[in-house]
Amino acid sequence: MTNLHAGILGTGHSYPEGILTNEDLAKLVDTSDEWITTRTGIKQRRKAASDEYTSLFAVRAGRQAIERARLDPSDIDLLLCATVSPDQILPSTGCIIQAELGTNNAAAMDIVAACSGFIYGLTLADSMIRTGQIRHALVIGAEVLTQYVDYTDRKTCVLFGDGAGAAVLGPVDAGRGILSSKIRSDGRYEEQLYSPGGGTRRRPTPETLAAGDHFFKMKGNELFKVAVRSMADISKELLERARITADDIDLFIPHQANQRITEAVADRLHVPLEKVYSNIAVHGNTSSASIPIALDECVESGRIKAGDLVLMTSFGGGVTWGGAVLRW
Numbered sequence: 522m523t524n525l526h527a528g529i530l531g532t533g534h535s536y537p538e539g540i541l542t543n544e545d546l547a548k549l550v551d552t553s554d555e556w557i558t559t560r561t562g563i564k565q566r567r568k569a570a571s572d573e574y575t576s577l578f579a580v581r582a583g584r585q586a587i588e589r590a591r592l593d594p595s596d597i598d599l600l601l602c603a604t605v606s607p608d609q610i611l612p613s614t615g616c617i618i619q620a621e622l623g624t625n626n627a628a629a630m631d632i633v634a635a636c637s638g639f640i641y642g643l644t645l646a647d648s649m650i651r652t653g654q655i656r657h658a659l660v661i662g663a664e665v666l667t668q669y670v671d672y673t674d675r676k677t678c679v680l681f682g683d684g685a686g687a688a689v690l691g692p693v694d695a696g697r698g699i700l701s702s703k704i705r706s707d708g709r710y711e712e713q714l715y716s717p718g719g720g721t722r723r724r725p726t727p728e729t730l731a732a733g734d735h736f737f738k739m740k741g742n743e744l745f746k747v748a749v750r751s752m753a754d755i756s757k758e759l760l761e762r763a764r765i766t767a768d769d770i771d772l773f774i775p776h777q778a779n780q781r782i783t784e785a786v787a788d789r790l791h792v793p794l795e796k797v798y799s800n801i802a803v804h805g806n807t808s809s810a811s812i813p814i815a816l817d818e819c820v821e822s823g824r825i826k827a828g829d830l831v832l833m834t835s836f837g838g839g840v841t842w843g844g845a846v847l848r849w
């Protein structure tokens with residue numbers, strides 16, 4: 522083991538111009554702005570146009586993160602794209618992004634861990650930097666989820682939005698950067714949030730397409746409870762491993778799934794709401810992009826300052842969950 526430490530050197534984000542409001546959705550399904558706002562906190566979400574695809578937003582976010590890290594694309598050794606809405610099956614969206622960005626010295630690949638994908642990427646990049654295997658990593662969370670949303674199913678179609686966020690990781694001084702991180706999954710909960718069609722198990726046919734097998738299916742109620750419990754428990758463990766308490770946290774960035782989930786997790790951790798970042802009202806749930814978009818918004822607005830202690834935690838289909846504590 523070396524005594525290298527990894528931290529975030531630059532961030533970026535991007536999303537489509539198209540906006541889908543609660544009022545727009547109320548014209549498609551039996552719902553209302555009042556229901557969506559009180560049950561989820563969401564007022565609008567971004568929606569890609571039919572000619573916009575995942576890597577388009579990922580490239581913009583990634584380029585911004587590299588520039589802000591004051592690096593050259595050739596300095597990136599590892600490019601991880603967390604996504605459940607890839608451009609295509611082969612090659613990976615990571616490789617497509619690599620070609621666009623010119624990060625030609627990197628190994629590029631995708632991570633499929635749903636809403637926890639960015640935290641998965643952060644944790645893997647942290648480990649590889651700390652062991653000296655690589656020096657710089659670009660971790661991107663990017664989604665065009667609205668492609669997989671069934672706009673006849675009011676239980677899911679109100680939740681999801683599109684966008685991308687990115688972070689460049691590299692070596693930092695001891696005591697800064699990632700102080701603790703952890704990722705977990707439990708495949709026994711597969712059917713709480715899944716998209717059964719389109720792969721080799723339920724192959725794409727005109728019938729599976731017509732039946733909407735490629736759309737997201739969700740047991741929202743059950744997922745809600747597992748999400749709160751998993752994010753709260755792993756956060757407590759990460760705080761302990763970083764040898765700090767919830768009182769020390771300056772900023773809490775949970776995955777933006779539902780404002781009620783965010784508040785329930787904060788309550789369990791005894792983190793006051795002033796320290797909790799929320800952009801769910803304007804973005805909805807952007808899956809793997811949610812944490813890096815939120816992080817970059819905090820950087821841009823000055824909400825996050827050098828030396829701040831930041832707690833991030835996520836939860837998603839799989840089910841997957843994870844978190845990280847950072848000294849900014």
Ligand code: COA
Nearest residue numbers: 551552556560636675676679741742744745778779836837
């Ligand atoms: N508009 C109006 N009514 C709706 C609705 C909508 N968009 N969606 C569901 N309802 C109805 C249901 O049909 C149900 O009606 P019924 O009692 O007549 O059957 C009622 O509202 C209550 O449904 P329920 O599912 O119990 O609501 P809820 O308070 O649990 O909220 C979610 C639903 C989806 C918002 C909530 O469960 C949730 O956010 N879960 C987590 C989902 C998530 O974050 N997934 C991604 C994980 S990363």
